[in-house]
Amino acid sequence: MKTKNIWFNQPAGRWEEALPIGNGTLGGMIFGKTQIERIQLNEDSLWYGGPMQRNNPQALESLSQIRSLIFDGKIREAEELAADTLVGVPDGQRHYEPLGDFYIAMDHSEHEPNGYQRHLDLEQGKVHVNYTADQSIYSRDYFASYPDQVLVVHLKSSVPGKLSFSTIFGRGAVLESTSYSDILKHPVGFQSYLDRIEKRGTNNLVIRGRSGGEEGIRFCCAIRLISEGGQVHYSSGQLSLKNGNSATILISACTDFRVPKEQLEAECLRRIEAASTKPYSELLADHVSDYQSLFKKMDIHLEDENKDVIYSELPIDQRLERLRAGKHDPELMSLYFQFGRYLLISSSRPGSLPANLQGIWNKDMLPVWDSKYTININTQMNYWPAESCNLSECHVPLFDFIDRLQVRGKETARTMYGCKGFVAHHNSDIWADAAPQDVCMTSTFWTMGGAWLSLHLWDHYEYNKDVQFLEKVYSTMKDAAMFILDYLIEDPSGNWVICPSSSPENRYILDNGESGALCFGASMDNQIIRELFMRCIESTRILQEDQEFGEVLRSALTKIPETSIGKHGQIQEWSNDYDELEPGHRHISHLFALHPGTQITLQSTPDLAKAARVTLDRRLEHGGGHTGWSRAWILNMWARLEESELAHDNIVELLRSSTLPNLFCDHPPFQIDGNFGGTAGIAEMLLQSHNEVIRLLPALPSAWPKGYIRGIRARGGFEIDLEWENGRLLNTRIRSIEETRVTVSYLDQKIELNFPGPNAMIELKGDKWNNK
Structure with a gap:
């Protein structure tokens, strides 16, 4: 099992165990069920109603x-x-809504499948499911392609002709049926939030609806089923495949927030038509190439030299339980860091809306806090890792x-x-x-x-x-x-x-x-x-x-x-x-000057830095940090104060107390800002660059004695690689995007570096610092 995988050995029993995919505008939560798969869908511009003029004269x-x-x-x-x-x-703004749920009912026997595994591959930006049923190995891959603007599901059977399934799309209720035959009789009200579902050609569905009455946002979703072998059928709003070898399902969606309402259907069909001209292997390759152009700009490894198990051989829920029981798992923190970067790539791409309180992943018609943009901390926290984490x-x-x-x-x-x-x-x-x-x-x-x-x-x-x-x-x-x-x-x-x-x-x-x-x-x-x-x-x-x-x-x-x-x-x-x-309130707004602001530092305002520590201690003594995003903010503040052990304690607590089984942050309920704040906080522990000084490993805890981070960015136009061992800096590489000079510090030492031109790189060995 790859180390950059988040995996389970069973399907998701609830939404908080499902795995997310997204391309900025289109998101899906993958449950990985064997009998009736559920993919909960979102389109980032599907909100209730239309614009309002709410200014109070x-x-x-x-x-x-x-x-x-x-x-x-x-x-x-x-x-x-x-x-x-x-x-x-009126006193309220508009709220975010789900696009719907897409179900795939597999034609399996009632016997329990075996050999099940479901994982999110952070290296490739896709979810994979495989299991054995009826003497055949079934596998599925899921990803949301930014280049092709479609969500892709690819299904295969190891035995030719054994892939049979039926699909159904619904909105407003969850399909609870558990058998292949039952899906053909979808419950009353399952599609009550849709205007119509219609067939287009032999293998396309078009779903249309609106949110918020006549003035509300109109949306359209198109689904195409492409099979290798077997026969595709349409009946009563459902596409089915009988006796296929493999199949690719393409899903597109858009709203009249971006596309004129008269062109919604044509635009959705255009997207799946363009995507279907490519074989599945090319769709996947294009997605992976695009995704990795962002994801692979950084790498991190936090090594546990005394581990008692091979972490990659444990499903993620077991790793979280071990952490709650007091075990160490630095590699889980590496994984959590990269998961945060994955979520930002998946929920915020050029052309999309910014990530909201849930990124783009929301299952509720009326979500908690409306899943809006809360701009007294939460939206800002969503973007704390964008620059430092090379995105x-x-x-x-x-x-x-x-x-x-x-x-x-x-x-x-x-x-x-x-x-x-x-x-x-x-x-x-x-x-x-x-x-x-x-x-x-x-x-x-x-x-x-x-x-x-x-x-x-x-x-x-x-x-x-x-x-x-x-x-x-x-x-x-x-x-x-x-x-x-x-x-x-x-x-x-x-x-x-x-x-x-x-x-x-x-x-x-x-x-x-x-x-x-x-x-x-x-x-x-x-x-x-x-x-x-x-x-x-x-x-x-x-x-x-x-x-x-x-x-x-x-x-x-x-x-x-x-x-x-x-x-x-x-x-x-x-x-x-x-x-x-x-005294233990979740907001610590009066420490803005410490983080993300730059007015309180250990070096320039030691008295205020001391008072900031007292403030954090008082908040925590009275129960502060009880929400995920608040704990993440505290983590960043301890990092700024260079309190390495306290920063690490707060990462551990974020994972123990405020993390759901699928690594989503728990406010509670799910709120994504803690994921982004946690990723930013780990970066802040390893590199800081405010106030015109680059600080290397300013808050490295004893629990991370050995590791590396590559591609982390610093203010001033720098990209940096760091490697350390036995808690000491081993190698440093700094690249500059322009001719410049900068002060770099490590522990109590400083050095002035001159970069002669664009893309110049300076490398410092550990002994460079040891001899200062």
């Missing part, structure tokens, strides 16, 4: 009064007024989304707050809705979503040194900064602050014992403002334009409150040093 009329009430300490009155006037109308191309869908959010956010800023620039709150949807979501005091009225997202634009520039990209996106960063400049107000101490705001998603305790959420000058807000303003100022220097605006920002920064240390020795969460209602 009452907001501007009440804003001054709400601010006065907050400054006067009348928090309850301010919150009551905000609930009436600052919410979106810059996968960052592009987020940039496209920010472009649309900027347009909608300008309208919201003008209508609701009378401000220039663009704003976004803590949630958005497929339509890049920028108005407030929900009526929740701890999150709804937070206005920093657009500012935080804009920092991803700078991050992409920093890693790639692409000045043309910076020229293109600077206006977006400026628009985010302009909103802040307009929205800032002077507080009673003379500081410029955001008001109203909150510290997502916590509450504080007032002197009278009441709790509040609305505030002014939350620490996270001040930290995001500083980060954004500094990046805009730096952009004006690099681009040699808009210098006057840069000076405006420099002046404004002198009025923004600095990060403070509170009475417990912690980073203060609010402008006043309140106690938290939930």
